[in-house]
Every structure is written in structure tokens, then in C-alpha cells.
Amino acid sequence: MKAAWYKKQGSAKSVIKTGDIDTPNAKPGEVRVKIAYSGLNPTDIKRRQGFGGQPQAYPIIIPHSDGSGVIDQVGKGVLKSRLNQKVWIWNGQWQRPFGTCAEYICLPSRQAVPLPKKTSLLHGACIGIPAITAHRCLFADGPIKGKTVLITGGAGAVGNYAIQLAKWGGASLIITTVSSESKAKQARMAGADAIINYKKQNVIKRISTITKGAGVDHIVEVAFGVNQPTILAVLKTHGTVACYASDKKPNPMLDFYGFMLRNANLRWVFMYQIPESAFRNAIRDINKWLEYSDPYHPVDKIFPLFKTADAHLRLQSGKAKGNIIISINS
DSSP, X not given: OEEEEBSSOSOHHHHOEEEEOOOOOOOTTEEEEEEEEEEEOHHHHHHHHTGGGOOOOSSSBBOOSEEEEEEEEEOTTSOGGGTTOEEEESSTTXXXXXXXXXXXXXXXXXXXXXXXXXXXXXHHHHHHHHHHHHHHHHHTTSOOTXXXXXXXXXXXXXXXXXXXXXXXXXOSEEEEXXXXXXXXXXXXXXXXXXXXXXXXXXXXXXXXXHTTTOOEEEXXXXXXXXXXXXXXXXXXXXXXEEEOOBTTSSSOOOOHHHHHTTTOEEEEOOGGGSOHHHHHHHHHHHHHHHHHSOOOOOEEEEEEGGGHHHHHHHHHTTOOOSEEEEETTO
């Protein structure tokens, strides 16, 4: 089969190769998916670069955990009725060497989720990590119906789905932050009620104005370290902060008493290792949302398989306005 892979960590252009590799066969409990599209995430970049000192886990790695395609083979114990089923994939390359950036992937049957009829295979490749992360950040600590929710980085993949799922979950007011007018347009398309350009506006003052001084109940946070002072200024007593990244300041000093005096709930979200029940709940809710809503799936650019390295560079640039997708057979 055709695939992209790397055998050592390093820069995209120097380590990512494309070519032919053995086609896998489904083992007991697995399905084989003929991949249509592979979705790229920041974690794929970090693994390739060895972010935080993480070593390369396998001699050869086919990257990417998200994707979509059609089941063409089932292993022992899997219903044959799953054959020819269109699916979206989650955690395709988590604790496994071979991810979705190839013509085929074999993985546990539960990680190939039936794709609702109204959702295209292209958009199916956008869903996995971003949507499950957003769901966990929003609903891990109970319903958000009637709450005021702040989502930082509303134009990012997780932020985009967090806005939409917060709306689906009944949040009364959804505020988001962005860094440009073009990203504000994306947040608007996702359904944000109020949008703050943090490079031009004072976020704390704007939130105070928008909420009439009440603050926010729930925060979905992409940059905990640098945003901690803002969080403490706008979070209500008994509020929740669900944090899924802190790249710009990865080792912040925690203001313990600042959070304690608010009786704040700090929720750390590492999507790959959430409880099994949380995965089940997320998949159930995401498919309901996909089927009965009108989702917005921004796609920045689609690259052919042989330009996988360029796709990585596009995501690294910080200029992407939506998901980066690899079209496997183009």
C-alpha cells in the first residue's frame, strides 16, 4: 500500500518519506479501513519533533490519528455487517506504530465509528481528536445548559468544535477569543455569540462588559500558562476550567490560592487517555450532533499523500484556518 512514514524524529522535510509498504490484515477484534482522508493534528507534529523530550516509540511510524474511509475487511469476532461501512477514526496512531496516513489501517473495531449519512468522508477526517477533546472539556463535569462558556482559540480545530458542541449542549452565552478578523469570521460561522480579538482588545474588560460583570461559568482553555491571570479575573466562583494545552508556557506557576478561593474546578484534558466511558459518551453525542445539526467543518487545505511533509509545515506555520487534510488517493 501507499503510505507516508518516518524512521527518526526531526524536521518534516528531512524525515517524512512516502512510498510503498506492506498492506496490513485485520486481526481478531479489528477492522481494516481503506482510508480516504487523513486528518493532521498538533500532536502529530509534536511526536515527530520529540516535543518535551518524548522518544520515538517505534522503529517506523505512519503518522496521524484521525481519518475516514470504508471498512473493507473485518477480523475474527467482528460482525461482517460492518463491511463497506463508512467510518470516522479516532486515536489511530495512539500507542500504535501505524496511523491513518496510508491507504489502509487496521485498528480495534470500536475506533472506527459509523459515519452519519449526511457527513462526508472529507469532514469525517476532521472529527476525531478535536471533537472528542472539545466534548470532554465541555461535559466532563456535568451539563452546561444555561451556562456562560468562554472558549479560547475559537478558530482552532478544538475551539471550533467546542463552540458548536457548547451551542448543542444548551450554553446560554458562548464567548471566544481569536487573533485576527479572518479567524473571527470562522468563530462566527461556528456559532459564537461574542468574539474578542485578544491582540486588539482587553479580554478581561470585554468579558466584563459582555457578561455585565458576572463573569463566566466554564472555560475551555488552549493556553493555560499565559492565560492564567485572565482566567482568574473572569471565572465565577465554583466555575470550571478545562485545559487541554499550554504550549507557549508549558510549566506555569499555579496560583493556588487564586483558584482555591474561587472553589474553582480545574480539569486537565489529555484526550488520548480519558476513561472508556468518556469515549463512549463523546462518540454517542458527536454522532447525534452530526446527524441532527448543521455542523461547520472548516478545511484549510487538502494535500496529496506525497506532500505530507508540506502538510506538516502548513500546520506548523500557524497560518492554517481550519483542518489540514491528506487525500490518500489523489
